[in-house]
Amino acid sequence: xxxxxxxxxxxxxxxxxxxxxxxxxxxxxxxxxxxxxxxxxxxxxxxxxxxxxxxxxxxxxxxxxx
Numbered sequence: 249x250x251x252x253x254x255x256x257x258x259x260x261x262x263x264x265x266x267x268x269x270x271x272x273x274x275x276x277x278x279x280x281x282x283x284x285x286x287x288x289x290x291x292x293x294x295x296x297x298x299x300x301x302x303x304x305x306x307x308x309x310x311x312x313x314x
Contacts, residue, residue, distance in 0.1 A: 260312045
């Protein structure tokens with residue numbers, strides 16, 4: 249169970265290719281089901297999110313963390 253204000257970590261990984269061949273994004277699902285991007289690799293955050301989360305790309309481990 250996660251409570252409001254608790255920290256959470258999400259990870260995405262891949263196999264069979266290099267992450268450097270792709271741009272990696274994190275999205276959130278809005279209340280009506282729409283997808284809104286919140287982070288793109290290279291420290292690009294959607295307005296209002298830069299102080300709320302931290303995203304990292306670890307190419308050597310083929311892992312993208314939010």
